[in-house]
Amino acid sequence: MAGAFPDSSDYVVVGAGLAGAATAWQLAARGHQVTLLERDVPAAHDGSSHGSARIFRYAYPDQFYTRAVLEAKELWDGLALEAGAELITPFGAVDYGPTRQPALLAGVLAGAGIEHELLTAEEARQRWPQIAFDTEVLWHPGAGVIDAETSVNAMVALAVRHGATVLTGWSLDRVERLGSGAGSGYRLHSAAGETLDAGNLVISAGGWLPRLLESLPLPSGFLAGLPEFTVRQEQAFHFRYREGSSFSATNWPTFIHKAADMQTYGLPGGRDAGFAGQKVAEYNGGPRVPSAADQTGLVDPANRARVVDYVRRYLPGLDPEPYAETTCLFTNTPTEDFLIDRADNLTIVSPCSGHGAKFAPLIGQWAADLATGAAAVPDRFRSASSPALTT
Structure with missing residues (x-):
């Protein structure tokens, strides 16, 4: 799926797996101008969100996650109804x-x-x-059992229905900061030489994240506080x-x-x-x-x-x-917790450790809340250097 190529967007989401698709859908549904970038196609077969079989379960030794599954299930039910498809x-x-x-x-x-x-x-x-x-x-x-690929495509379709643009075959090479102020945006460069400006950037790149971190204009203290991936x-x-x-x-x-x-x-x-x-x-x-x-x-x-x-x-x-x-x-991550954190106008979303699929709509909600400043995310998903934990 592809859209007309924009020069800029208020929110650019990188990565059309479960988390990225959910974030783009949540942002677009709130009326924001959104572009979703994907290096291949949504739910690509060399990523983490392809195929038809992911476990959906409530059993966790940590009540935080069990209660989060309950919250996610309400969003899954709404998504399935809106998409007209059985997802679980x-x-x-x-x-x-x-x-x-x-x-x-x-x-x-x-x-x-x-x-x-x-x-x-x-x-x-x-x-x-x-x-x-x-x-x-x-x-x-x-x-x-979650049908991951159908879920990704459903969320991408809903994002488009709410006005989002989806660009496929767009491989992010590097990001530069435009200006020095806290509200300045970013210029994204593709491996093919294309550029796209973003007021706010959300990186949800799955297994490509560890290497991509090196090319992101993030404060050194923020980078140092991130968990090892x-x-x-x-x-x-x-x-x-x-x-x-x-x-x-x-x-x-x-x-x-x-x-x-x-x-x-x-x-x-x-x-x-x-x-x-x-x-x-x-x-x-x-x-x-x-x-x-x-x-x-x-x-x-x-x-x-x-x-x-x-x-x-x-x-x-x-x-x-x-x-x-x-x-x-x-x-x-070492603790198997997710990372949903933000520095300036750049949000990183990594639903890590093999158990994030069941939370996808909720992760999209959390990421959209953090990226827009609408609400906080649970502290356990933010790094030691993030402002919410140091003030």
Whole structure:
């Protein structure tokens, strides 16, 4: 999708993944002049927001995030209604394993009024014999699967409906500051030599952020206060439902399993691999890369072997040989908190650490609030050097 090329815009959002699309939609819906820039196309396949399968869940050991999911779900429901599309398919979720602390998670859900059950391993195995549970199990039926690509395109379409311009194939090379005052804007330069002026700039570049930070005109103190970002080329594998079984996407919950030696997650793979099986991955199991630009797209054989062995041990309802595999990007912070912070008229948005997708509409709201000065964002998402935390 592309729009007429503007010379300038009040708000320019860089990156049309889930967070960038949500921010552009929120800003445009408030009546601001918005341009959304994307180096490829929205929900590009070499980014973090492509495909049809991301877990939507409420279970967190931290009540802050559980309550934020509740807030995000209201926005998801409104987005789906406005877009006329189903964006989250309900499947429910199970959480288990020696270090997952199902009882603690159950207590958080109880405090937030979210429907759930705490089951023994035997009770869970009777309900889901396709999974070899090794501890007590938290079940919450309100969880599901987000169609990431459809969600991105829905938010981009709504942004355009509210007057935003979308420029694709626009790869940001560098940004220069126009003037020296606190209210001065920016000139963006593309890799192809194009320029675009922005009164306010929002960077939501996913795995490209670590390298892009070097080319942004940010105060040195602000840069020094940012958390360390690490990018991983994650690996995901699709396993068919065991032949002759009654298992299918309709009776598999999503899951997070924290065993002593590795953390895994799984969910119905959706159209990403022909609706034929489950998508299973080791959390943060892929190799580190300096930035998204350095990804190879190659699956690590050692990671494949670990996940195949896991499926043999714990998922008897699946054929343990993957029929499809892929890589994707996780951008992580040390605490797994997000970064939504601002210096002058430049806002950085990084819904990091593999759990940001479920918050996308809320992250867009937070980012739009911060970029416009309409409201504050939670302090945990701002760096130690940001004014809200030092005054």
